[in-house]
Amino acid sequence: MNDPVRYGLAVIGYVVLAMFTKQFLTWTYGPLYFMFTLEVLPRTWRRLRGLRPQAAESR
């Protein structure tokens, strides 16, 4: 994982969201939350700001 801080923040975000809303995401929405916060959101943000897409993690 090349960006543990982002991953950590997403996990904290999930926990805070669950604690405040008392809505615990299920097995379908849980992984989608991580896809959204760690992939879709940053990619869209970079595109809107005219930045180059984030480099793929080395294979």
Add this chain to the structure above:
Amino acid sequence: MSWAAHEFEDYFIQKHIGTKASFIAVVIGAFLPDLITKSFVYEHSTDAAHFHRGWPGVGFTHSLMFGVVIATVVLAITKSRSWALGLLIGEWAHVLTDVSDTAGVMLFFPFSTQNLSIQMWKHAASQGRLGDAAAYYSGLGGVWDFFWFCMVLVFARKVFRADYFWSVVVPADFKVWSWARRRLHLTDNGMLLAYRAYFLYGMSRMVAWFLYARFQTDKPWQPVWGGPKYIKGNYLMTGDWWRITLSLGLGGVAFAITLYLLWRFLIRRLWARGVDPEIVERGSGLRVAFH
């Protein structure tokens, strides 16, 4: 039932199957017993545990034979050995994990409807979803999750590396990963994230439910065998010990014989005409599925 261990176990299994089974199939196999049943369980509040794990009910989904049937059907239809093995391993891992709660599972259904349980933590489905989770994370259930979380991080952390994903996980199930990539317009990072997502989800779930049990329900933490003591659990393994032993013993023997006959007259033929991805090299015995 287990709340996050099922997610962690998938990655531990991945380390041991390598390219010999599909990771996606393992994940689906591990979800299969609860996939079509869990949402109904809490609605059957009069006897949720019996509905979930007993017979009559949907308890047959938590049996070894259910995994064999599903894997055989998938092998017959798709000819994919990797998917058949993945589903079988995932389903069996789920079933064997659920032996640990007080309700247990009908391990040898349909040959025995006797539940087997080591009663390590409370199955409290009759308390509803939130009550069940609070009970789980107030006893050894949460500790079990944390144990598997540590097992993965200590012994199987290499499975999270990007190079492992691209050189082992994707080639082992290239068709499905390629299909998902095209269909969902995934980037390289998106593919990798989709693979890691269930671990992140399991970790978040474990922390969130534990905090919920501690600070929002104010339940005391009792990580003792069979705990927490203050919650009435659901027990399905009841009766004299010799009746239980006899029923499970006979069921186990009948299951073993049936499995052998199925292999001898059906599964072996299906296996022989099955196909493997190019990267797979199978050995004999356990090395068919593990490396």
